[in-house]
Amino acid sequence: MSASGTRHRAVEHLGHGDHLCLAFSDDAEQRRVVTAYLLGGLARDERVMYFADRSTPGQVLSWIREAGTDPAPALNSGQLTVTTADDSYLATGTFDADAMVATLHQEVTDALAAGFTGFRVSGEMGWSLRNLPGAERLGEYETKATDVFAGHPASAICQYDARRFDAAALDDFDRRHTGTLEQQPLHASASLRLVPSWRNGRQALRVVGDVDYHCAPALAGALQTAAGWPGDITVDMDALEFIDLAGVRALVRAAEQLPAGRRLHVVDLDPMLSEVIHVVGWDEIPALTVTAREVLA
Structure with a gap:
């Protein structure tokens, strides 16, 4: 197998240092990967964050609940945070790539200081299509974000809905990640x-x-x-x-x-x-x- 095959990773095999791209065109596939990723982090006693956009925080929590896990204890303890893109990537009303990278660095540091075994985050990236100030720096952000996770007990999945992004954009964003999430085999x-x-x-x-x-x-x-x-x-x-x-x-x-x-x-x-x-x-x-x-x- 060629070395490029290592870029494709099943969500179950995702580990610390990974900054992976999830391109999807099916809501069920997105839900499968996201649910497995979030539950995996909770099971490993990692700090878990989710930034919703097309989905709502309530929907994401329902995925966890319907998979057989009550998210309330993790929410109450601070282990799990499910918020929106507007309150994370766009908290200042614009997208500041450097500030967001610095925020993620701090989240990793804070998670470890709080006694968690690691940090994992996933975000829906459709907000970048709203033509908001700074959104044009998303590619730059994805490149810089890799350093947040490389060599650290941390990981990330960035989600791109292929029904909304064109092929050129999907290919560019994919190449800025260290790997690609593998879909469910046929x-x-x-x-x-x-x-x-x-x-x-x-x-x-x-x-x-x-x-x-x-x-x-x-x-x-x-x-x-x-x-x-x-x-x-x-x-x-x-x-x-x-x-x-x-x-x-x-x-x-x-x-x-x-x-x-x-x-x-x-x-x-x-x-x-x-x-x-x-x-x-x-x-x-x-x-x-x-x-x-x-x-x-």
């Missing part, structure tokens, strides 16, 4: 995971592990799901270890079944496998493009 086994993801600000299907004739039907099913996403289909093969003829045929069939004008892009495929597809002639199918992974010298 298929997960000992040898293969098929995971909805984001690449260049657009939805993609990540193939992680081995595809053989046993799990080719799972790949076909995941490709069918991806066909329901808008635009072309991107299949990210950066973390692919092996694919046999049955797996390649699943890709070819998925491309052939696309309506006119749509394409299936297989990207970062192992150069040797890419050459095999070229020799066989499958890359001559109009709806299928295959791009080999760059080999570093």
Whole structure:
């Protein structure tokens, strides 16, 4: 697996020092990740903060409650704070990137001084689309915020609703984080995971592990799901270890079944496998493009 695969992290494996980007286009997926993140912090006796925007603080607390945990004790003890973007990022009426970074540094220090094992924070970033003074510095803030968490018992998840941010903005914000939150896999086994993801600000299907004739039907099913996403289909093969003829045929069939004008892009495929597809002639199918992974010298 290439080193870039380490950028994708499941919320259950998130640790201290992480400053991760969550791009989502489904409310249920946002809720799943956020709930797991908040509950994980409470269970580890970390100080937990949440800055809501499109959601309300009451909704966020209901996610915790419906997951089987009463948030009242953590709220009363000061372990948990759920507030709004207006009372955090925009507390002065404008967005001051440097002041917000300084505030987070102080929150980490205060959490440890209070006896908590760490600090974690998550914020909904849709407020930046309101054309408020200072919002244009959000990218700068995301870059600087990484230093708040690096090397410290602290972590963050910044949430970007892909239905509201364009692909260029999503890609830029993602690159300013140390990693990306992995979505719920469409298929997960000992040898293969098929995971909805984001690449260049657009939805993609990540193939992680081995595809053989046993799990080719799972790949076909995941490709069918991806066909329901808008635009072309991107299949990210950066973390692919092996694919046999049955797996390649699943890709070819998925491309052939696309309506006119749509394409299936297989990207970062192992150069040797890419050459095999070229020799066989499958890359001559109009709806299928295959791009080999760059080999570093």
